[in-house]
Amino acid sequence: MIRRACPQRRFGSGMMSLFVLGALLGMPPQRAAGQDARMIAAQFRAVRAGERPSLADGKCGFSWAARMATAARRATPADAQALFSLMQPAAMQADTVIGHFRIAFDSTGIDAPALLDGSGQRIPGSALAFVDSVGRIFNEVWSVEVDRMGFDPPPLAVDGYYHLTIREEGTSYYGMTNFEDPPINPGATPLRYNTNIEIDNDFKGFYSSGMKGLEVTAAHEFNHAIQVGAYGFWDADVYAYELTSTWLEDAVYPGVNDYFQYLNDFFTGFRAGRSFYDPTYPGYERCVWGHFLAREFGVRTMPSVWKRMAEERFLPATDAALRALGSDLADAFAEFAYWNYYTADRADTARFYPEGWAYPRFVPAQEVDFIGGSASAQVSAFPLSLTMDAFAVQGDTLTTLVTNTDVASALAASTTASAVTIKVSTGNPGVPYQVLGDGLRVGISGTDTPNWRSEYFSASLRGDAPRMAGDPFPNPVVVNRDRQLFLPVDGAAVGQSAEVLMLSTSMNRVLQREFPVVADRGRSGIIVPTDLLDGASSGVHFVTARIAGKAYLWKVAVIR
Secondary structure (H helix, E strand, O other): OOEEOOOOOOOOOOOOOHHHHHHHOOOOHHHHHOOOHHHHHHHHHHHHOOOOOOOOOOOOOHHHHHHHHHHHHHOOHHHHHHHHHOOOOOOOOEEEEEOOEEEEEOOOOOOOOOOEOOOOOEOOOOHHHHHHHHHHHHHHHHHHHHHHOOOOOOOOOOOOOEEEEEEOOOOOEEEEEEEOOOOOOOOOOOEOOOEEEEEEOOOOOOOOOHHHHHHHHHHHHHHHHHHHHHHOEOHHHHHHHHHHHHHHHHHHOOOOOHHHHHHHHHHHHOOEOOOOOOOOOOOHHHHHHHHHHHHHHOOOHHHHHHHHOOOOOHHHHHHHHHHOOOOOHHHHHHHHHHHOOOOHHHOOOOOOOOOHHHOOOOOOOEEEEOEOOEEEEEEEEOOOEEEEEEEEEOOEEEEEEEEEOOHHHHHOOOOOOEEEEEEEEOOOOOOOEEEEOOOOEEEEEEOOHHHEEEEEEEOOOOEEOOEOOOOOEOOOEEOOOOOEEEEEOOHHHOOOEEEEEEEEOOOOEEEEEEEEEEEEOOEEEEEEEHHHHOOOOOEEEEEEEEEOOEEEEEEEEEEO
16 A cells, blocks of 8 residues: 555544454453443544554555455454454545546545645636546556556456545555455455555655546556565565566556655664565565566566465465476575675676666675685574675675575475674684685585575775685585576686586586576686486486586586
8 A cells, every 4th residue: 555644534433343453453361342332433533643652553554454354354243344444445426436546535625635736725717627637647557566567457347347435535645555355355364455545635745746647546556456465465475466567567667766765764773684475574675686587577466475475475476486487485585695795886887776876775784894814794684584794804895695594494484593603704704604705705604505695895996806716506406396507717818609518427428508608796617407417316426517628527416
């Protein structure tokens, strides 16, 4: 949903139980039970009027509506009915049909809509013009999200239209998608709901005001209607609903950039090992994941994820969608982590985020002085997380990016962190290491090292730290898990062709093929896709590469 102030709502006759309302307000049951029902209702009205801290978090009311739906599922039928009654659209003075939508509004009074002039003030007599804009923009959004991107449309009301209500929402929330009772598929998992949307009546005073506010609200809220109505509601994945809808604001209306206001929460809040699925933040800030998926795998990737969410939660649905594209969640998340170094003054809009120049920098989780030829940092990170740590070496700052790609634990919603030690040394650091171009040796060690990926960056180069040719990696290479085998060679060979030969210890030929020598993240070498190693059995293999008369030889262990 989109951010706006909670307006005073016209209440129906239903009243929720003291226990349920107390739970929503964060009050212990015994305290709620001692409250007069009218006092509780007055407190709730105050919340909706914006006179008290809102029950919703951040940009829109989806978090609040989600809590209501979750509470209703656990409540008695009478309490559930009372909860849903609070999410029904208010009676308005007029309505009109434009395209797929029936729009209810007031032509006079506090809820009457209006366009804004150049100074951000309401234009008298512009209510109908605002309503026309609502109809035009919501139908544009339908065209992009449903017809072009491939999302399924939301369920419609009995009259064949989707219902919108224009309300005075204040200045905290742009809009809200309300759940309706009963569920479309009672007894199923996940439950699906009909919904209705209410939006602000002028978008005055918002980060994106006027028509820009209306555009991003339409893209955001309409996708919530799609999510809940077409695919279902997973109450443990609210962050995924918000990150998707926030990404779509920019995907549908790229010129608005309302999502910029949330990015600092990601680039500071997720810099030190916080899991991607951590519920601490509402999810708007993780819209960068949507931007990554769209750029790396195509704009229809996220719709593919959501179609799978009709049967499974966000992370397994994402993993399945990526596997269908030849990748998986572990590899994609590692690449996503790498992208997040290249923002602000380090942005590369041709390779990474198209608007990365406007994103904050990923601030290091810690900065360590390199004294006496060595330094180390202790890192603790949860599944599907990343941490950037800086080492102040002579004449430069070395930034290490360590990513935890433990997808199995993530799919199990693990809340257990793993520990790893990062060591930087001029000599042997005592752990498996890589040699950088300046001679520094960098390595990581931990109890579940196979789940960790590492990248290294030089502040002076504002990018990848050059690496010396070293051992192939991964080694051993797990054919059914790893996507590629990297064979490091001298940087002077970049752009040339290499003939690669792989033999088993019994001298049976497993692979013979030419590959280009490429530059990849400070390394130069040959990338061999592991799907070409189908003939390799488990065991040690000899690998040679010949480049313009120069030969390289390695031993590579293969695990099937």
